[in-house]
Amino acid sequence: MNKSFLLIAAITFVTINLFSQPITNHQSPITIKDVWARPGAKNANSALYFVVQNNGSKADTILGAKSKYAEIVEVHESFKRDNDRMGMRQVKFVAVAANSKLEFKPGGFHVMLINLLKDVKAGTSLDATINFKFAGKIKVKAVVQEMPGM
Numbered sequence: 001m002n003k004s005f006l007l008i009a010a011i012t013f014v015t016i017n018l019f020s021q022p023i024t025n026h027q028s029p030i031t032i033k034d035v036w037a038r039p040g041a042k043n044a045n046s047a048l049y050f051v052v053q054n055n056g057s058k059a060d061t062i063l064g065a066k067s068k069y070a071e072i073v074e075v076h077e078s079f080k081r082d083n084d085r086m087g088m089r090q091v092k093f094v095a096v097a098a099n100s101k102l103e104f105k106p107g108g109f110h111v112m113l114i115n116l117l118k119d120v121k122a123g124t125s126l127d128a129t130i131n132f133k134f135a136g137k138i139k140v141k142a143v144v145q146e147m148p149g150m
């Protein structure tokens, strides 16, 4: 090995590390915690709940979710119908304001898992991806349980 080869190798090594850093060290201002899902039998439905924390100075938007555990995955919101009963409907996006916390919880926003492809049992976990406009796809692992703290 001659000296110029080593020099080129060294420069290449430094350059790659220099330019790859903004990508590998990129810290998303969005974190998702306290992820849980309701148990459900195959072909039934379940729902996913979590807390979104946006520590950034820019608002973000949830555009959707995916999971291989259900045939259809939709972002829903619960609302009160005229007769005081609760209903739910699909929403195309959910805004997450800058420097704020947004809770997906029973009676509010949730990710609906429609037609489970297998039994989702309490005590197991379930993988899903939440898709944000700016933060991109964030993977979550939900604890399958009845209401937390019960």
Ligand SMILES: [Cu+2]
Pocket (backbone or CB within 6 Å): 047, 076, 077, 088, 089, 110, 111, 112
């Ligand atoms: Cu729903």
